[in-house]
Amino acid sequence: xxxxxxxxxxxxxxxxxxxxxxxxxxxxxxxxxxxxxxxxxxxxxxxxxxxxxxxxxxxxxxxxxxxxxxxxxxxxxxxxxxxxxxxxxxxxxxxxxxxxxxxxxxxxxxxxxxxxxxxxxxxxxxxxxxxxxxxxxxxxxxxxxxxxxxxxxxxxxxxxxxxxxxxxxxxxxxxxxxxxxxxxxxxxxxxxxxxxxxxxxxxxxxxxxxxxxxxxxxxxxxxxxxxxxxxxxxxxxxxxxxxxxxxxxxxxxxxxxxxxxxxxxxxxxxxxxxxxxxxxxxxxxxxxxxxxxxxxxxxxxxxxxxxxxxxxxxxxxxxxxxxxxxxxxxxxxxxxxxxxxxxxxxxxxxxxxxxxxxxxxxxxxxxxxxxxxxxxxxxxxxxxxxxxxxxxxxx
Amino acid sequence: xxxxxxxxxxxxxxxxxxxxxxxxxxxxxxxxxxxxxxxxxxxxxxxxxxxxxxxxxxxxxxxxxxxxxxxxxxxxxxxxxxxxxxxxxxxxxxxxxxxxxxxxxxxxxxxxxxxxxxxxxxxxxxxxxxxxxxxxxxxxxxxxxxxxxxxxxxxxxxxxxxxxxxxxxxxxxxxxxxxxxxxx
Numbered sequence: 192x193x194x195x196x197x198x199x200x201x202x203x204x205x206x207x208x209x210x211x212x213x214x215x216x217x218x219x220x221x222x223x224x225x226x227x228x229x230x231x232x233x234x235x236x237x238x239x240x241x242x243x244x245x246x247x248x249x250x251x252x253x254x255x256x257x258x259x260x261x262x263x264x265x266x267x268x269x270x271x272x273x274x275x276x277x278x279x280x281x282x283x284x285x286x287x288x289x290x291x292x293x294x295x296x297x298x299x300x301x302x303x304x305x306x307x308x309x310x311x312x313x314x315x316x317x318x319x320x321x322x323x324x325x326x327x328x329x330x331x332x333x334x335x336x337x338x339x340x341x342x343x344x345x346x347x348x349x350x351x352x353x354x355x356x357x358x359x360x361x362x363x364x365x366x367x368x369x370x371x372x373x374x375x376x377x378x379x380x381x382x383x384x385x386x387x388x389x390x391x392x393x394x395x396x397x398x399x400x401x402x403x404x405x406x407x408x409x410x411x412x413x414x415x416x417x418x419x420x421x422x423x424x425x426x427x428x429x430x431x432x433x434x435x436x437x438x439x440x441x442x443x444x445x446x447x448x449x450x451x452x453x454x455x456x457x458x459x460x461x462x463x464x465x466x467x468x469x470x471x472x473x474x475x476x477x478x479x480x481x482x483x484x485x486x487x488x489x490x491x492x493x494x495x496x497x498x499x500x501x502x503x504x505x506x507x508x509x510x511x512x513x514x515x516x517x518x519x520x521x522x523x524x525x526x527x528x529x530x531x532x533x534x535x536x537x538x539x540x541x542x543x544x545x546x547x548x549x550x551x552x553x554x555x556x557x558x559x560x561x562x563x564x565x566x567x568x569x570x571x572x573x574x575x576x577x578x579x580x581x582x583x584x585x586x
Numbered sequence: 587x588x589x590x591x592x593x594x595x596x597x598x599x600x601x602x603x604x605x606x607x608x609x610x611x612x613x614x615x616x617x618x619x620x621x622x623x624x625x626x627x628x629x630x631x632x633x634x635x636x637x638x639x640x641x642x643x644x645x646x647x648x649x650x651x652x653x654x655x656x657x658x659x660x661x662x663x664x665x666x667x668x669x670x671x672x673x674x675x676x677x678x679x680x681x682x683x684x685x686x687x688x689x690x691x692x693x694x695x696x697x698x699x700x701x702x703x704x705x706x707x708x709x710x711x712x713x714x715x716x717x718x719x720x721x722x723x724x725x726x727x728x729x730x731x732x733x734x735x736x737x738x739x740x741x742x743x744x745x746x747x748x749x750x751x752x753x754x755x756x757x758x759x760x761x762x763x764x765x766x767x768x769x770x
Contacts, residue, residue, distance in 0.1 A: 195612040197605070220627070306627050328645075360647050363601075364621040365608050367643070464645030552648040 193369050198329040198361040199224030201368045202268075202294055202354075205333040207238045208376040209292070209340045211266040213258035215243040215251045219273040220306045221358035222296040226268055248273040252280035259289035260397055262388035264340070268294035270358060272301060274312045278319065284351050285320025286409065287398050290343035290383070291351035292336060293321075297460065297511075298358040299547040307548020308358040310460060314488070314512035314520045320413055322352040322420060323489040324442075325459040329368050331486075332356045334437060337371065340380045341427050348423060349386065350416055355488075357461040359548070371435055379434045417490040424487060443492035445484040448474060449499050452481030454563050457500075457525055458509040459485045462544075462551050466509075469556040480560060485521065493528040500525070501534035507563040509556075509573075511545045519543055519570060540568035549574055588730070589650045590637040593669045594659035597629040599717040602743075603657065604635035606721055610731045610739045611639045619644035632663055653677065655728060657720055659703075661687035670696075680724050682716045699727045699763055706758045711751035718752040722759030726767070733760050 196204070203225050206214075214233070216226040232238040245251045248269050255265035269277060274295055284291050295313040299305040313323060322342065326332040332354065339352035356362060387395060401409060421443065428442035439445070445463075448470055449455055456466050463484040473480045483499055483506075485492075500506055510519035518526070522541035529535040542559050545551040555573050562568060590607060594600035601622045608620030622635045636650045652672040661684040663669060668690055670679060676695045681687070683702040692698055701723040703716025711718075718740060725731040733756070740752045 195609045195618070306624075328643075357647075359623070360621065364619055364647075365605050366619045367612055367617055461647045465647050468646045550649050552651070553646070555648075 192372075193367050195365060196329070196368050196370075197224065197363060197365045198332060198356065199296075199363065200228055201329050201333050201370070202336060202356070202362075203228035203232065204370055205336040206266050207232055208371060208373055209266070209337065209380055210238075210264065211240055212263035213241050213243060213255060213265045214267065215245055215254035215258075215265070216267050216269065217245055217248045217251045217273060219248070219270050221298060221308075221362045222268045222270040222273070222294065224362065225294060225296070229266075248276040249280060252277040252284065255291055255293075256280060256284050256287070256289060259284070259291055259385070260287065260389045262383070262385035262390075264344070264383040265291055266293065267291070268296065270296040271298035271306075271312045274316060275300070278316060281316065281319045281321060281351070283398065285413065288349040288413075289351060290340075290349055292339040292343055293351070293353050294336070295353050295355045296358045296362045297355055305547040306358075308360055308511075309546045309548065310355065310357070310511040311513065311546070313353060313355045316353075317489055317520065320350060321489065322350060322487070324352065324354050324486055325488060326354065326356045326361065327445075327461055327463045327484060329356075329361055329364065329366055330437070331439075332361060333368055333370065334431065334435070334439070337376060337379060338424075338427050338431055338442065341430070342420070342424060344380075344383050345423065346386060347419060348416055350413065350420075355460065360461045369437075375434050379430065420490045421492060421494070424490075439486070441492075441495065443487045443490075444495050444499065445486060446481070446499055447484065448481035449483055449503070450481075451479055452503055453479040454505045454507070454560055455481045455483055455500060455503045456507045456509055456556070456559060456563075457483045457485060457496075457521065458511075459488060459521065460511065462509065462511065465551055465553065466556050469553055469560065472553075473560065488521075491524050493524070496525060496528040497532060500528070500536055501532070503536050505538045505540070505563050505565075506536040507540045507542055507559050509559060510541065510543050513543050513546065522570075538563070538565065538567045541570045542568065542573050543570065544573040587644075588639045588655070589653045590639075590655045590657065591650045591653040592635040592637075592657045592659060593663050594633060594635070595629075595663070596624060596631050596633045598659050599715050600633060600635040600659055603659065603717040603721060604637050606718070606736070606739050606743060607637045607724070607731070608639075609742070610721075610735045611637070613735050613738065614731065616641060617643045623649055632667070655680070655724065655730075657724060658682060659716060659720065664688055664690065678728055680720055680727055682720060697727070699723060699766070701759055701762055703755075703759060706755050706762070710754040710758060711748065716755075718755040719759030719762075722756035722761075723763045726760045726763035733757070736760075
């Protein structure tokens with residue numbers, strides 16, 4: 192049923208539909224509303240879960256790790272500094288092959304302290320062994336949580352998923368969301384059955400020392416599963432479509448007017464909506480432009496990206512994160528998709544925008560298209576304020 | 587597409603105002619995206635809330651720079667800051683009344699409506715929270731929303747004594763502007 196909901200509320204409702212047995216979280220802006228809503232549902236008896244209050248994100252992640260190790264479906268959510276505080280536990284969750292589903296409400300990283308949106312937090316944790324899906328709007332945020340449980344808990348996968356949604360823009364944004372029905376969700380996501388679990392009746396150990404004779408294979412195995420995910424995520428997306436009617440195609444990427452496009456922007460998350468508006472505007476003026484939205488950042492769909500962009504003359508990658516001292520994180524992946532291949536765009540330019548909540552406007556996107564010329568841009572920040580830079584250098 | 591920009595201070599209910607308006611448009615079968623933008627993250631700091639409305643799903647995620655409508659919850663914000671910045675040529679502004687408040691100069695086709703929203707709120711709700719009186723005034727001034735729909739939204743959002751007070755506030759805000767318009 193279509194409802195007018197805040198993004199956080201919609202995600203909390205989606206998580207409720209997935210019936211996690213244990214929820215643990217520590218509040219941090221802009222994640223707070225999600226876990227407050229869930230705590231309320233548990234307190235009101237609407238959701239039969241154990242909500243475990245903890246003193247930090249490190250403990251929240253440890254609690255859900257423990258729950259999953261005991262064979263119980265779990266959920267947590269965090270953001271920014273909180274995600275980093277979880278980081279070492281997140282690597283453990285993936286290493287233990289525990290199918291956690293968590294929300295990262297994307298927010299910038301200190302210092303200077305900033306509560307607003309960019310994608311530095313989750314992008315920085317790209318190597319922790321979590322599947323990462325980026326939502327453009329609140330409907331996707333809801334649907335991706337459902338798919339995340341279905342994907343993560345499949346016996347052929349057994350890896351955690353981080354659903355990433357832009358802080359404030361989506362978490363605090365209210366819009367129409369078609370909430371799935373409980374019976375359909377129950378059909379789509381079977382109850383969680385762990386392959387191995389901690390059980391006092393049948394004691395086992397998990398996460399023990401793996402010396403140089405064993406460790407390498409654990410990482411190889413995860414890497415292999417990520418390869419399988421490139422086929423498995425599309426399969427789940429197909430199942431999702433037949434159950435709920437919404438079609439995310441392969442759910443790895445979304446193409447928007449890419450077929451004949453001479454200029455394509457590649458981006459992730461809510462900014463894709465703004466880019467679509469500019470694409471429509473420029474198409475109306477006869478300009479052949481398009482958007483390639485990356486949904487799955489991990490696994491990264493190199494082959495799909497290659498197929499879609501190989502004949503496009505010019506590509507601009509718009510990152511909402513920075514890898515200080517190197518090329519931008521998403522740009523690196525896009526460029527890597529073409530090295531040593533037969534075809535390639537003539538230009539792959541890289542732009543950074545929206546850090547720390549700097550608003551990405553229609554003009555920001557128009558500027559990216561304008562700057563996407565024959566001359567490749569290796570890395571350029573959009574919407575810088577020159578007056579602030581003068582102050583910085585004391586000129 | 588229509589765009590509304592609300593000016594307030596954190597804690598004055600601008601997000602509630604945006605969500606009530608967004609929900610009302612949603613019930614009228616339109617697509618709405620209501621969202622806040624906080625300045626400094628503390629009570630009393632100037633902040634904005636926005637509503638973007640369209641006949642198709644709203645995809646644009648930026649803030650609103652050229653609004654069709656402006657609602658000023660706290661008129662003290664107009665000191666030294668142009669709340670009408672970017673207001674469309676035929677735009678409409680709804681201002682909460684405050685003695686000595688300076689109203690910005692407007693263009694020929696723009697309209698400004700001043701409502702004693704806090705006064706109405708004190709009488710109806712018992713607290714100087716003018717938001718619901720302002721959305722009543724907004725509906726009357728712009729013909730964008732039906733009064734019935736606004737009342738339905740308020741009934742869904744509030745319960746008990748607050749519900750009754752807010753229903754009256756919406757009605758009084760609405761009637762205040764309708765009366766002013768008949769006098770014209």
